Amino acid sequence: MTRNKTLWLAVGGVLLVVLLAVLPLLAIEIPGVLPGPTYTPGTLQLIAYAMLIAALALSYRMMFGLAGLLSFGHALFFAAGAYGLGMTLDAFGPAEWPSELIFLGSIVVTLAAGFVLAATVGALALRVTGISFAMVTLAFAQAGSVLIRRNPGGATGGDEGLALDIEHVPGALVGVLNTRNLYWVALGVLVFVYLVVLWVEQSRAGHVAAATRENELRVRVLGLRPYNVKLLIFIVASVLAAVAGMGYLLLQSGAAPRVATADFTLTLLVIVVLGGVGYRWGAIVGGIVYTLLDQRLTALAGSEFIAGLPAVLRVPLSEPLFILGTLFILVVLFLPGGIAGIPQRIRSGRASHPAESEEVADA
């Protein structure tokens, strides 16, 4: 990539962020995509949620797309962020401490806990590779999910979910009227995650990780230890997921057990592949498209139009996940570069696939 192009991309990125930042001050309406004008809390809430999911997807893509680690347990770390912060806010700090200190302290504690969890799970799971790694991460996430549903000591709220205890949360981040501030927090999380991911990808570790994905043997021959690099990527991605999870807790004023399930991780996988595994911004596009699509499809499912259809059409069309799952299969089969890969496909005029060469080594 030339210097010039990099510069333009950076300028474009900054402009995009600025545009997103002033969105709450504008009254843009996109009928059929957004539920209302952009200054309304409902719309801001939806976009903020989409941005957090995009941030989470970015962290997932770093693991899967960059390092080739197919984890089925990423939801565990998102949930760790959300539940971790919620539970520490509940339990943490002598009452005489100032609220700000408790709030910040809780964030630090949650991050530390997320780090320890990520290091432990990563160190164990990375003992195996490929599909076994996927299964092992799935099992750990499942354990987390079970634990949350069990509601040990009433800490997680079980199936009901955990409600955010707002006692120590800064007032500016509480309530519908402050959705705008939460929106900015979500945007901040997205930008932060993006910058960290960018930094990791362009670091030496990132290059080694990418080389490992392409050809582990060669990396070993060069005398590098792929395990350490993979573990590093795993931990960074997991902590970033926890950061997104904390944003989610604040935005939703609570955490639902759904975010710890294997299905939630599968959703992330769908997002990343939908957006395009080979591209960083693919995860962002995927996250936003998916969230909006999910919301719109759910609205569509309840619409009169659908209710009037014969059963063969009505039943599948009223299930958003059916449509998304089918879409996903079609993307994997026919659009290997995902949405972000479309311009590239049009330019080169053929079906190129960024991760094509992955499998030959094992054959």
Add this chain to the structure above:
Amino acid sequence: MSTIVLLLITGLGLGALYFLVASGLSLIYGLMGVLNFAHGSFLTISAFLGWEVGRRVSDGTWWGLAISAIVGIAVGAIVAALTEYLLIRRLYERHIEQALVTVGLSLATVALFEGIWGTDPIYTARPEWLTQTTEILGAKIPNDRFLLIACAVIVLGGIVLFLKRTRYGLIIRAGVENRQMVTALGIDVRRSFTLVFAIGGAAAGLGGVLASVYYGYVSAHLGSVLLIFAFIVTVIGGLGSLTGAAVASVLVAVLQQFANYYLGGTGDLVVVVALAAVLLIRPRGLMGKIA
């Protein structure tokens, strides 16, 4: 003593269910390197269709249950073979994409099942005897456990016989070890892929009908729950090893039962700890080939 017997036999019964799911998963993975997330859906669709047909023929009788089982086996085999033929095969040797397609299939089908049969469990009628108990060494054992165990043993025996006695079985065993070398002997190994999917699907289909007997209901999520434990079983047993899957099914299920009873309902967590332990000590599982 009677508690231990009860836990053991119930564990064996649950292990039988795990095995019916895990056997197919393990064979499919061993031969083709495909992690099949749709396997739970094979089970669920078989359970639903088996139940729909069985109750119309004769609800709550042995005859009805037998019909359900036959339908379940057939549906599982056909759906699985079609999945392999229409979706998996197009992505030959691209294991990640193959797994992704099965992920999509599993999401889509579970949603579809919810759309058709609703999100709540549907309670099923069973033959009288299966709702009763038999006393063994002072323990009152629910009779359905015996049915499950018997079926799993028959399936295990059947698959072993098939693998040992037929040419396709030979190809599959060799392919699990070294697929490339099988093709280098002039054998089109892909044909046995469809077959392995069909066998795995049939076992899962039977598992679906039996799961509805064990739990007393059918639901859109029947397969998803069992699938996760089946994954764990496959990893512990060693990917690609049928015997490993059988042994690990029993170990995991019995462990789970004991932990649930003696350690305050922590069965699921103990299973995950066991998985971590196995990985630490023996990453390739109890009987897996060297990865």
Add this chain to the structure above:
Amino acid sequence: MSEPASEPILVVDALSGRIAGQQVIEDIAFEVPATGVTALLGRNGVGKTSTIKSILGLIERTGDVRLAGERIDALPTHRIVQRGVGYVPEDREVFGQLTVAENLRLAERDAAPRRELVERLFPDLVARRAQRAGTLSGGQQQMVSLARALVNENRLLLVDEPTKGLAPRIVDEVAVALAEAAQTVPILLVEQNLRVVRRLAERVVVLSGGRVVFTGTAVEFLDDEELIHRHLGVHDASEAA
């Protein structure tokens, strides 16, 4: 043999092969005559195994490969083998969990497999029919591997380092079996042991840096210390031994 002796059984042209997206051989061209043994030589890691695997379609490849005039470079591996190519891979690759008999049964493609021939060449295996191949010694495993190729009537054998890591007595046995096989079928043989090459091969093809650097008669090559030193980096082992 149906082909006239003048027409080569295998013609390889512009063959390139990739492993894990990385080019390992490039623009390889050579021929294998319809009779006798052609040796494929070169230093370790030069691409001999990759050449054989490319011919068989076991790794990603491009180029023009003809078996008795027919293009086979777009065919899947099993179809190539079915056209009469026997393969003895580097490191034997027997199915360790299968018995000796099962290994052989799996390999049988012909309606009338040549079991007597195999039993005569490798009497050791007869007594061990029911033994798991994984429990055999290296030499015995090599015999299983050879037997899998010889049990069918082939038009060409691709044999990759059959004597690697074997005791001298077993090396002899393998060489005898190959010499007998070579009476009826042309062989492309990868071999590090130059004594075996001298004994079996009429022609040699030498690779270096993923390309062909020498083609000629075996005698021409083996008698030229300087050529051997340059391309294989060794002195003729058969003189020293």
